[in-house]
Amino acid sequence: MIDYELFKRDIPKESIELIFINVKIRENLRSLWELYKSGNLEYNDKFEEIFNEMFKIFLRPLKLFSLETIKIPKTYGFLNAYFDFLRSYFEYLQSLFELIFKVITSLSDNPFKDWELYLENFQDVFILPKSAVQNLFRGLEGYERFVSKYDEFSRVLKESYLKACRRFIQNVKANDFDEFVNLFVQEISKEFDRVLKSENYVSLQKEMVESLMDYAYHIRRYFEDLIEYNPLNPFATISMIDEAYRRIQDLKRRVDRLERIVYGRFPKED
Amino acid sequence: MVDFLKKIEVKPWASDYEVVHEDWLFKLLHFKSRQKYRIPILIVYAFINRPYILDLHSDVSVIKRFLDSGLDVWMIDWGYPKRADKFLKISDYIDYIDFCVNFIRDERCVESITLHGYCLGATLSCIYASIHPEKVKNLVLQAPPLNFDTDNTLAIWAKSIDAKKISRTLGNVYGDLLNIAFLLVDPARLILEKYQSLLKNSNNEKFVKDFMYMDYWIFDSPSIPGYVYEEYIKRWYHRNEILRGEYDVEDIRVDLNKIEMPVLILIAERDHITPPEAAIPFYDLIPSKDKLILSVDKGHIGLTVSRHAHKTLWHKAISWILERSK
Numbered sequence: 001m002i003d004y005e006l007f008k009r010d011i012p013k014e015s016i017e018l019i020f021i022n023v024k025i026r027e028n029l030r031s032l033w034e035l036y037k038s039g040n041l042e043y044n045d046k047f048e049e050i051f052n053e054m055f056k057i058f059l060r061p062l063k064l065f066s067l068e069t070i071k072i073p074k075t076y077g078f079l080n081a082y083f084d085f086l087r088s089y090f091e092y093l094q095s096l097f098e099l100i101f102k103v104i105t106s107l108s109d110n111p112f113k114d115w116e117l118y119l120e121n122f123q124d125v126f127i128l129p130k131s132a133v134q135n136l137f138r139g140l141e142g143y144e145r146f147v148s149k150y151d152e153f154s155r156v157l158k159e160s161y162l163k164a165c166r167r168f169i170q171n172v173k174a175n176d177f178d179e180f181v182n183l184f185v186q187e188i189s190k191e192f193d194r195v196l197k198s199e200n201y202v203s204l205q206k207e208m209v210e211s212l213m214d215y216a217y218h219i220r221r222y223f224e225d226l227i228e229y230n231p232l233n234p235f236a237t238i239s240m241i242d243e244a245y246r247r248i249q250d251l252k253r254r255v256d257r258l259e260r261i262v263y264g265r266f267p268k269e270d
Numbered sequence: 271m272v273d274f275l276k277k278i279e280v281k282p283w284a285s286d287y288e289v290v291h292e293d294w295l296f297k298l299l300h301f302k303s304r305q306k307y308r309i310p311i312l313i314v315y316a317f318i319n320r321p322y323i324l325d326l327h328s329d330v331s332v333i334k335r336f337l338d339s340g341l342d343v344w345m346i347d348w349g350y351p352k353r354a355d356k357f358l359k360i361s362d363y364i365d366y367i368d369f370c371v372n373f374i375r376d377e378r379c380v381e382s383i384t385l386h387g388y389c390l391g392a393t394l395s396c397i398y399a400s401i402h403p404e405k406v407k408n409l410v411l412q413a414p415p416l417n418f419d420t421d422n423t424l425a426i427w428a429k430s431i432d433a434k435k436i437s438r439t440l441g442n443v444y445g446d447l448l449n450i451a452f453l454l455v456d457p458a459r460l461i462l463e464k465y466q467s468l469l470k471n472s473n474n475e476k477f478v479k480d481f482m483y484m485d486y487w488i489f490d491s492p493s494i495p496g497y498v499y500e501e502y503i504k505r506w507y508h509r510n511e512i513l514r515g516e517y518d519v520e521d522i523r524v525d526l527n528k529i530e531m532p533v534l535i536l537i538a539e540r541d542h543i544t545p546p547e548a549a550i551p552f553y554d555l556i557p558s559k560d561k562l563i564l565s566v567d568k569g570h571i572g573l574t575v576s577r578h579a580h581k582t583l584w585h586k587a588i589s590w591i592l593e594r595s596k
Binding site: 003005006009010011012013014015016018019021022023025026029054055057058178181182185186188189192193196197202203205206209210213214216217220238241242245246248249250252253256 | 430461485
């Protein structure tokens with residue numbers, strides 16, 4: 001049970017999580033230490049639990065991209081006509097997100113068929129701008145690539161961990177619990193130092209990150225296309241706001257440059 | 271342990287300072303001191319993490335050491351970029367360094383100052399010093415990434431990244447994601463060993479407090495503006511443009527042959543972020559006749575906050591600076 005009082009204090013949330021993770025890991029290491037002392041140390045579910053605890057933090061960036069994290073709260077407080085309008089608009093988006101999330105989490109052998117079905121049932125494809133359909137399918141292609149790479153990524157991490165554990169079980173010679181923990185860390189560290197630099201891991205990580213980025217970018221662009229194309233839409237999209245930021249930044253640079261010319265401080269050119 | 275954690279108060283910035291200039295995101299800070307030396311020192315920290323690592327708490331504060339030795343200390347704070355800052359470029363950072371250097375020169379009536387860059391702030395400082403060598407009397411580079419073609423895990427990963435895809439999706443590269451990436455570089459030590467050691471020492475209040483100060487800083491990570499991230503990964507990591515003499519700031523070439531001023535390089539031998547090889551080829555390349563490397567057997571952060579580094583390295587570094595600050 002998390003003591004939420006901690007979140008009001010100065011301790012970073014990452015530290016809180018890593019402490020909780022390590023408390024669980026330490027309990028498992030204690031059980032393994034007992035097995036070691038009795039001469040019965042072998043790979044078991046305690047090692048599995050350590051792996052799961054240690055690497056769950058690796059999933060954090062992936063969760064950020066899940067459509068589940070962008071569910072819109074249903075409580076709007078003081079409702080009036082404008083909020084009613086907003087609510088129906090948000091609910092439309094909400095149902096769209098839910099539908100998409102449902103399809104994504106239950107991808108069949110042919111995910112594109114599911115989406116073709118979705119477009120036939122829920123959208124008139126000829127009303128949508130072409131870029132929306134293109135972004136939707138590019139996003140899905142990204143997701144499909146991501147899922148396969150992510151499975152491979154998890155497998156590589158697990159295999160490396162298993163290899164390190166096997167070596168640890170074979171070689172461990174410890175006089176006390178602290179030494180036992182240090183030797184375990186050393187074996188894991190040795191193996192991961194090698195794996196994380198390997199060509200296979202680096203290319204896998206690259207493809208996984210890139211496909212995740214493609215998925216997130218194109219799905220966002222798909223929603224933006226839907227919103228930007230709708231003449232009743234009262235909202236600016238991220239891309240529209242970004243364009244405004246870009247222009248403001250360019251203007252600021254021009255003002256700065258002019259000031260420097262006026263004050264004679266523009267960098268000398270070769 | 272939880273009860274004790276609740277009692278911990280983390281109050282970084284051990285020394286008093288005032289904000290003397292603000293430019294939207296960027297700030298120039300000036301530390302209060304009894305200045306004994308004529309040449310001021312401007313500290314340029316990285317745009318990743320926060321500059322108060324140099325003033326984390328009074329036991330291990332580099333700033334305090336500078337102030338106690340009579341230096342006039344200034345520092346740039348790059349702030350916490352928001353979505354609105356996505357289109358900042360590295361040239362905007364160099365321009366702000368130039369603004370600050372001019373500001374300090376005017377305030378103190380000096381021609382040139384000591385520029386002290388740390389981590390990616392050292393990269394920015396080196397770029398600045400090559401463009402405006404006349405304004406930099408001494409150049410101090412702490413854990414400087416200047417040769418990006420190294421074989422540490424972080425560099426290998428950075429060389430494989432498509433930064434454009436990341437920045438177009440995220441806008442800015444969030445601090446939370448960077449934190450996780452840094453943990454992934456060395457999971458056994460940074461996720462396991464470090465926290466197992468905390469649990470082992472959970473009854474040692476001083477240990478826990480020092481640990482939490484460090485963690486507070488480690489996880490206080492600002493986002494990197496999208497365009498800056500793209501340029502940093504593509505031009506520095508992928509192409510190693512600075513060392514190759516191919517980097518330019520708004521068409522002004524960064525020529526390392528112009529680094530003729532006195533140069534002090536501080537490196538950590540066990541630095542997994544900026545290993546010694548990231549600095550040594552630069553040291554060999556520059557024409558400065560007054561150059562020195564000081565090193566300590568610590569990691570990237572230990573170089574600044576370990577008591578060992580304070581005992582063995584910082585007094586030498588400060589003596590070097592003082593001799594050239596009269």
